[in-house]
Amino acid sequence: MIRILNVFCLFLIGAKVSICLRVVGISVPPLKQRGDSATLTCEYDLEGGKLYSVKWYRDNEEFYRYMPRLRPPQHAHQLDGVKVDLEKSTARRVHLRELTLKSRGLYRCEVSEEAPSFHSAQAENFMEIYYFPKESPRITGLEGPYNIKDMLDVNCSSARSFPAPELQWLINGQKITDRSSLIAYGAKPAPQGLLVSTLGLRTPVQSRMKIKCIATIDTHRRERTVVIEINCGTQHKLCNLSTLLLVQTFYSISTKYL
Ligand SMILES: *[C@@H]1O[C@H](CO)[C@@H](O)[C@H](O)[C@H]1NC(C)=O
Numbered sequence: 334m335i336r337i338l339n340v341f342c343l344f345l346i347g348a349k350v351s352i353c354l355r356v357v358g359i360s361v362p363p364l365k366q367r368g369d370s371a372t373l374t375c376e377y378d379l380e381g382g383k384l385y386s387v388k389w390y391r392d393n394e395e396f397y398r399y400m401p402r403l404r405p406p407q408h409a410h411q412l413d414g415v416k417v418d419l420e421k422s423t424a425r426r427v428h429l430r431e432l433t434l435k436s437r438g439l440y441r442c443e444v445s446e447e448a449p450s451f452h453s454a455q456a457e458n459f460m461e462i463y464y465f466p467k468e469s470p471r472i473t474g475l476e477g478p479y480n481i482k483d484m485l486d487v488n489c490s491s492a493r494s495f496p497a498p499e500l501q502w503l504i505n506g507q508k509i510t511d512r513s514s515l516i517a518y519g520a521k522p523a524p525q526g527l528l529v530s531t532l533g534l535r536t537p538v539q540s541r542m543k544i545k546c547i548a549t550i551d552t553h554r555r556e557r558t559v560v561i562e563i564n565c566g567t568q569h570k571l572c573n574l575s576t577l578l579l580v581q582t583f584y585s586i587s588t589k590y591l
């Protein structure tokens with residue numbers, strides 16, 4: 334979505350001349366991954382006026398300006414999470430390198446005309462930074478021994494990511510929605526501003542069961558499946574729970590923006 338904040342126009346109707354500075358489009362990638370670079374563009378139409386400056390802001394803090402009168406015309410200010418590549422930046426675009434989680438924010442370009450008018454126009458858009466988990470979620474607490482009548486008590490924890498992934502449990506392909514079987518531990522902070530989500534599962538042990546945990550952020554998803562079988566010796570009342578198979582399934586579906 335493009336938000337044009339203001340358009341300054343002056344129409345001289347009799348002379349059929351319009352002096353109208355317009356920002357016709359801003360392009361800010363809505364979704365980027367940490368470590369990516371991004372090109373932000375600002376398309377404007379001076380309609381005969383002369384460019385005085387193009388300034389870029391993140392959350393109202395200026396980080397780049399282009400002023401054709403100056404030599405050199407470009408100037409970048411240091412902002413946390415905003416590394417401008419001057420060589421790839423011009424009067425109509427700014428190139429950012431090595432995005433971090435701190436790069437997220439509202440990006441605005443502001444275009445001004447030369448004196449005497451000093452008309453200005455601006456547009457803005459939000460950029461969100463994601464850090465998708467690099468590994469599948471972990472399932473812990475599988476150590477037995479369990480009785481067949483026991484409750485299985487396990488946790489699923491996502492790998493570090495941002496924002497916190499949503500977790501869900503499936504048993505034999507069925508999504509668990511029963512609140513009494515789920516223990517929500519929420520998200521815990523991890524280094525570098527990342528988060529780890531944990532969701533517990535408490536459910537009766539079945540002689541053979543396939544439990545799967547899925548971690549999703551947007552359309553990106555990673556999952557882990559564990560197949561559990563109970564070995565019951567005929568002479569034992571108590572059975573052993575053994576993790577027969579540890580199936581790891583990776584699914585990385587990029588979002589349409591990336
Ligand atoms: C699951 O994780 C929570 C929070 O970290 C912890 O308190 C609990 O003991 C864990 N349960 C199991 C079965 O590992």
Ligand SMILES: *[C@@H]1O[C@H](CO)[C@@H](O)[C@H](O)[C@H]1NC(C)=O
Pocket residue numbers: 478566569571572573
């Ligand atoms: C569990 O398995 C181990 C190894 O197979 C066996 O020695 C032990 O007796 C079993 N325990 C029970 C309660 O079945």
